[in-house]
Amino acid sequence: MDAVVSNFDLYWQGFRMTLVLTLISAVAALVLGTLLAACRVSPVVSLRWFGATYVELVRNVPLTILFFFFIFVAPQIGIRTPSFFVSACVALSVYTAAFVCEAVRSGINSVGVGQAEAARSIGLTFTQTLQLIVLPQAFRTVVPPLINIFIALTKNTSVAGGFAVTELFAIGRRLANANPADVIPVLVGIGVCYLILTIPSGILANWVERKVAFAR
Amino acid sequence: MTARDDASAPSAAPPDGTGEPLVVLSDVQKYFGELHVLQDINLSVAHGEVVVVIGPSGSGKSTLCRAINRLEPIDSGVITLDGQPLPAEGKALARLRADVGMVFQAFNLFAHKTVLQNVMLGPMKAKNVKKSEAEADAMRLLERVGVANQAQKLPAQLSGGQQQRVAIARALAMKPKVMLFDEPTSALDPEMINEVLDVMTDLAKEGMTMVVVTHEMGFARKAAHRVVFMDDGRIVEEAEPEEFFSRPKSDRAKDFLSKILTH
Numbered sequence: 001m002d003a004v005v006s007n008f009d010l011y012w013q014g015f016r017m018t019l020v021l022t023l024i025s026a027v028a029a030l031v032l033g034t035l036l037a038a039c040r041v042s043p044v045v046s047l048r049w050f051g052a053t054y055v056e057l058v059r060n061v062p063l064t065i066l067f068f069f070f071i072f073v074a075p076q077i078g079i080r081t082p083s084f085f086v087s088a089c090v091a092l093s094v095y096t097a098a099f100v101c102e103a104v105r106s107g108i109n110s111v112g113v114g115q116a117e118a119a120r121s122i123g124l125t126f127t128q129t130l131q132l133i134v135l136p137q138a139f140r141t142v143v144p145p146l147i148n149i150f151i152a153l154t155k156n157t158s159v160a161g162g163f164a165v166t167e168l169f170a171i172g173r174r175l176a177n178a179n180p181a182d183v184i185p186v187l188v189g190i191g192v193c194y195l196i197l198t199i200p201s202g203i204l205a206n207w208v209e210r211k212v213a214f215a216r
Numbered sequence: 217m218t219a220r221d222d223a224s225a226p227s228a229a230p231p232d233g234t235g236e237p238l239v240v241l242s243d244v245q246k247y248f249g250e251l252h253v254l255q256d257i258n259l260s261v262a263h264g265e266v267v268v269v270i271g272p273s274g275s276g277k278s279t280l281c282r283a284i285n286r287l288e289p290i291d292s293g294v295i296t297l298d299g300q301p302l303p304a305e306g307k308a309l310a311r312l313r314a315d316v317g318m319v320f321q322a323f324n325l326f327a328h329k330t331v332l333q334n335v336m337l338g339p340m341k342a343k344n345v346k347k348s349e350a351e352a353d354a355m356r357l358l359e360r361v362g363v364a365n366q367a368q369k370l371p372a373q374l375s376g377g378q379q380q381r382v383a384i385a386r387a388l389a390m391k392p393k394v395m396l397f398d399e400p401t402s403a404l405d406p407e408m409i410n411e412v413l414d415v416m417t418d419l420a421k422e423g424m425t426m427v428v429v430t431h432e433m434g435f436a437r438k439a440a441h442r443v444v445f446m447d448d449g450r451i452v453e454e455a456e457p458e459e460f461f462s463r464p465k466s467d468r469a470k471d472f473l474s475k476i477l478t479h
């Protein structure tokens with residue numbers, strides 16, 4: 001137990017890093033994923049093809065491989081980032097965006113085609129139709145699956161711990177190595193930290209789901 | 217319906233034949249895979265003319281309507297609006313669509329926007345009309361179709377007839393050159409049909425150019441200048457409403473009319 005209490009500041013450091021990784025990657029993945037979804041429903045064939053290829057490639061590769069790519073391979077082909085932290089954010093965002101894209105796309109498909117046709121027939125462009133009519137309605141159905149994706153993202157940030165980013169998982173491993181007698185409390189402490197992040201998200205998802213149900 | 221049926225002569229004067237027609241379809245062909253949905257369609261609609269399109273289910277009426285604002289691209293032939301061929305996808309097409317109002321069978325009001333916002337959106341976003349101006353205009357139109365008192369509600373809170381009248385106001389807000397109606401009353405309960413047809417009849421009297429897919433013969437008799445009968449993707453017969461309903465020439469039209477009359 002001592003190992004947990006006396007290293008509270010380390011826990012706090014790891015917790016903050018995990019939180020920051022999650023938040024930055026979530027925002028970036030949301031933007032990138034929405035753009036990809038727009039590609040996937042676009043009338044332009046090459047954009048649709050690009051969106052579909054991206055999703056199939058990224059979704060089916062282990063996240064560790066993406067980290068490996070952005071941290072070790074990308075710099076060799078001239079794609080450099082200022083730090084491992086930034087590379088980790090890029091890898092997490094690129095990976096999560098594929099899932100966001102699919103969630104948003106299914107949300108878009110859940111909005112009746114009549115909505116988009118009506119929008120186009122009053123002279124709105126494709127972008128306006130998506131932005132003003134389809135996406136606002138799609139996001140209502142997309143919020144619960146999105147939150148699940150972000151919960152998975154929170155847990156996926158632990159992969160960054162294996163690539164020299166000092167987040168919760170890296171702290172956990174370091175403390176466990178340093179305090180072999182206290183491995184269980186150390187790891188339980190780490191688990192609790194993840195739960196502090198993910199459980200409220202789950203509650204938020206339920207709340208939004210109920211809220212949206214009423215708004216219909 | 218009785219008030220409508222006794223108006224046997226078309227009350228609107230036929231549009232003068234001067235000037236270019238507003239909508240022209242020449243040799244239009246359209247396929248859905250193997251299915252030849254529009255075959256050799258030639259149709260021109262004059263300024264101020266009201267054309268009713270009638271025909272059995274699956275004959276291509278909706279497709280014809282949707283081809284005119286290019287919601288459905290055609291495979292060959294030319295469609296012009298005010299002398300301009302329909303542009304391909306893009307900004308130019310969006311501008312053209314602003315000139316063609318469309319009213320759908322299923323209303324398709326924007327579900328997440330209020331009635332007022334539904335009507336204001338097009339002018340503000342597609343024509344950069346100022347908000348205050350768009351709002352005043354929208355309220356005038358809602359007044360005109362008789363739903364001004366519902367302006368702040370969401371579409372789902374309105375009856376079908378009210379929703380369809382809002383949809384008409386939304387289309388009119390763009391000040392279109394022509395209005396397309398695809399079975400605007402066939403999703404409505406019978407008691408709501410007339411409130412929508414009345415709005416459409418007024419519009420026709422005011423000189424709006426209209427293409428209306430409908431089986432409402434009362435409306436056709438009262439407001440249309442011409443009836444176009446379609447079957448199997450072709451225009452089989454065209455005539456003035458009175459002529460068409462009382463003396464159809466083709467067997468297919470006779471057969472079709474006998475079926476809808478017995479209903």
Ligand SMILES: Nc1ncnc2c1ncn2[C@@H]1O[C@H](COP(=O)(O)OP(=O)(O)OP(=O)(O)O)[C@@H](O)[C@H]1O
Nearest residue numbers: 248249251253271272273274275276277278279280
């Ligand atoms: N998107 C589509 N893909 C494939 N076939 C279609 C499509 N839309 C319509 N069709 C087919 O084209 C034919 C003409 O359809 P259309 O909707 O134009 O008929 P309609 O005259 O409007 O019929 P209704 O009175 O039932 O509305 C029908 O056989 C229909 O099944």
Ligand SMILES: [Mg+2]
Nearest residue numbers: 277278279399
């Ligand atoms: Mg139809």
